[in-house]
Amino acid sequence: MPFLELDTNLPAGRLPPALAQDLCVAAADILGKPAERVNVTVRSGLPMVLAGSADPCAQLLVSSIGVVGSAEQNQRHSARFFDVLTAQLGLGPERIVIRFYPLEPWQIGKNRTVVTFL
Secondary structure (H helix, E strand, C coil), X not given: CCEEEEEECCXXXXXXXXXXXXXXXXXXXXXXXXXXXXXXXXXXXXXXXXXXXXXXXXXXXXXXXXCCCCHHHXXXXXXXXXXXXXXXXXXXXXXXXXXXXXXXHHHCEECCEEHHHC
16 A cells, blocks of 8 residues: 655646646556555645755655565666656656655554554
């Protein structure tokens, strides 16, 4: 069950209308998970500074069970997510940062329990 959180200082009007859905589809492909299990949040217009500059930028947080737990996995994922984000947001790769967090099934609550027991 991947979770993507995209934060950007770009105004909502500069984002593609289907950005959240496009990220969902891309994440499903990149992470090898069904789109029905991918959760995406997009927050725009935030006060942000990246590398000392308030120029347009974005941060993507990718959390998931089992697919973001090694440098080798994340190197492959990073390249593909950067391709998506630079195309969708019109930002150079130097204005984007991605953080990967591996999750355990007991850390995700769903249907009144945790994923461990589903």
